[in-house]
Amino acid sequence: MNLEEFIPDPKTRALIERTREFARGFFEREGTHGFSHVERVFNLCLHIGREEGADLEILALAALLHDIARPLEDAGKVEDHAAEGARIAKRFLLSLGYPEEKAEAVAHAIEAHRFSRGPEPRTLEAKILSDADKLDAIGAIGIARVFMYSGEHGRDIESSLRHFEEKILKLKDLMYTETARRIADDRHRFTVEFIERIRREIEGEL
Template sequence: MDQETAAMLDHVRNVLQDSGAHGFDHTLRVVRLCEEIGAREGADMKILIPAAVFHDIARPLEERTGVPHEEEGARMAAEYLEAAGCPADLIAGIVHAIHAHRYSTGIEPGTLEARILSDADNLDAMGAVGIARTFMQAGERGTGIADAADHFHDKLLNLKDRMYTGSAREIAGRRHALLVAFLEALEDEAQTRPLSVPERK
């Protein structure tokens, strides 16, 4: 890892102090996936890696105020990168990738780097990590198993068909299979009649 990336990660870590479904560990996994997919797809890493580092920096602000984190995160990234002397053309590519990464915004990623960031972010919602994050989110919201199962149907099972790159589709196939197997087992067990519990005397 180069010194610039390490400095960016330290900056983001200071903002994302709390752990959780969108904590700093999520950022690190997305960066790792971007490194892997970007190398295979021939991405410009000077755009892709900063975009991955900053993509969720404004999550805490969104949770407090409701401001879309992809918009504020792009602004925060641009501010940091301008101060660090990053070239304007690179900043434009980074900002676009952050703007377009979110599943629910409907903004079409217009560059390879933006497509890879979207893929990496979605991949981290799949497989074993995706399962763990889903239940973390349910706990954060104060909901339970039924809410988590709904999230599988509403979002996670759709992610495999939203991958832009061949490299991500390959990874997504394996992670999707695990999601399906887990959800089938979960729904089977959740529908089991509970054992009768004797009344207290």
């Protein structure tokens, strides 16, 4: 991605790159919620944010920082990575002299990005971050992530397909923005086609 296309101000780009390096330091390994997931959410946020007229500076920072406490949650050190990540992110931004009102906006977007628990996103930037995070679970990337997770946790194909039915196929109806809904519809169709195909192959159909 050409960041200058979305963020023309060089000082803002420098802040984003510094934040990227700070966020990257929280991820010791890759996986379904590794830093590659963060980068994809970041890219989606900028594309959706531009279409929806969002504050791309707030959105970019929130996207890069939204999962920094995920490794802590996975290790059992915190209960809610969104709430803890919001606290860490706000401290980091304030330490750079970032305006408190903007730091609070970034923190709110991070705290509200999980679709499975509150708080409800109040700002456009928070809604877009939540949408982008959900979009990364649908479509080709979403399929790859489900089976990556299954491999990490010893889950078989049938269990993986149940996960699609119980969670992934419901995500398209949980989008907040019109742009995300359009993307989700396309990714959802691809996911449904994949599930139908793999079930036929499981049954041995020619």
